[in-house]
Amino acid sequence: MKDKSEVLQGTLDMLILKVVALGPIHGYGIAQRMRQISKEVLQVQQGSLYPALHRLEKRGWLESSWQESESGRPAKFYKLSAEGRKQLAQEQLSWERVAGAIALILRTAE
Amino acid sequence: MKDKSEVLQGTLDMLILKVVALGPIHGYGIAQRMRQISKEVLQVQQGSLYPALHRLEKRGWLESSWQESESGRPAKFYKLSAEGRKQLAQEQLSWERVAGAIALILRTAE
DNA sequence: AATGTGTACCTAGAATGTCGACATATGACG
DNA sequence: CGTCATATGTCGACATTCTAGGTACACATT
Numbered sequence: 001m002k003d004k005s006e007v008l009q010g011t012l013d014m015l016i017l018k019v020v021a022l023g024p025i026h027g028y029g030i031a032q033r034m035r036q037i038s039k040e041v042l043q044v045q046q047g048s049l050y051p052a053l054h055r056l057e058k059r060g061w062l063e064s065s066w067q068e069s070e071s072g073r074p075a076k077f078y079k080l081s082a083e084g085r086k087q088l089a090q091e092q093l094s095w096e097r098v099a100g101a102i103a104l105i106l107r108t109a110e
Numbered sequence: 111m112k113d114k115s116e117v118l119q120g121t122l123d124m125l126i127l128k129v130v131a132l133g134p135i136h137g138y139g140i141a142q143r144m145r146q147i148s149k150e151v152l153q154v155q156q157g158s159l160y161p162a163l164h165r166l167e168k169r170g171w172l173e174s175s176w177q178e179s180e181s182g183r184p185a186k187f188y189k190l191s192a193e194g195r196k197q198l199a200q201e202q203l204s205w206e207r208v209a210g211a212i213a214l215i216l217r218t219a220e
Numbered sequence: 221a222a223t224g225t226g227t228a229c230c231t232a233g234a235a236t237g238t239c240g241a242c243a244t245a246t247g248a249c250g
Numbered sequence: 251c252g253t254c255a256t257a258t259g260t261c262g263a264c265a266t267t268c269t270a271g272g273t274a275c276a277c278a279t280t
Binding site for chain 1: 116118119120121125128129131132133144147148149151152202205207208209210211212214215216218220
Binding site for chain 4: 221222223224225226227228229230231232233234235236237238239240241242243244245246247248249250
């Protein structure tokens with residue numbers, strides 16, 4: 001009966017990569033931006049966000065550096081690596097393939 | 111580097127409910143039908159399929175009965191219950207909401 | 221007669237990912 | 251001084267899917 005768990009398993013990495021691709025941004029900002037662009041639908045929890053960021057950095061798709069946030073406090077800014085850009089492109093293709101297939105099923109008439 | 115894992119986490123239940131909604135069908139047939147409709151994209155593994163069917167039956171969304179399959183051998187046929195129909199409608203709505211939100215993010219220009 | 225292939229069911233264990241809850245710290249504002 | 255928004259992080263629980271195994275029967279091929 002959960003109403004708020006809105007991030008589809010397996011899509012979070014792609015979404016993060018995509019948001020970071022829009023320009024360097026810190027973790028907290030990623031969550032805000034995702035929420036804003038998606039009109040409040042996609043709400044990443046912190047317990048999902050930070051592990052995901054570490055995962056992506058470990059795999060070499062993101063690079064980070066400490067800088068000052070807009071509010072003047074320290075924050076870890078992420079940017080996309082070259083490999084991250086490739087990965088994003090691939091995940092996007094895969095998403096479209098699968099989402100298209102699901103649409104086919106859902107649209108099948110009785 | 112997995113190439114074949116094609117079922118998006120969280121969508122399997124919905125897909126199964128939808129395929130069963132097309133008419134009574136046995137488990138093995140569900141996998142075939144899904145694969146066929148999706149043009150070979152969605153390939154459910156048996157290790158995912160059967161636990162899912164038991165899960166769905168336990169929750170009261172599917173009902174089963176042993177009957178003869180087309181090949182003459184016994185097979186467990188599933189049909190959608192009234193609650194299953196409701197559940198399917200709800201999951202479909204939720205899917206469209208989330209898939210739409212993801213599309214918004216992916217389409218955001220730099 | 222033996223072997224393989226397709227149908228049809230099933231389970232156990234591992235891997236993964238997400239969430240809820242918690243913990244920490246700072247700056248701004250009343 | 252307390253509270254809120256910002257900002258990072260961890261930990262354990264939970265659900266889901268996959269890999270890999272198993273059983274059994276029918277039919278076709280060798």
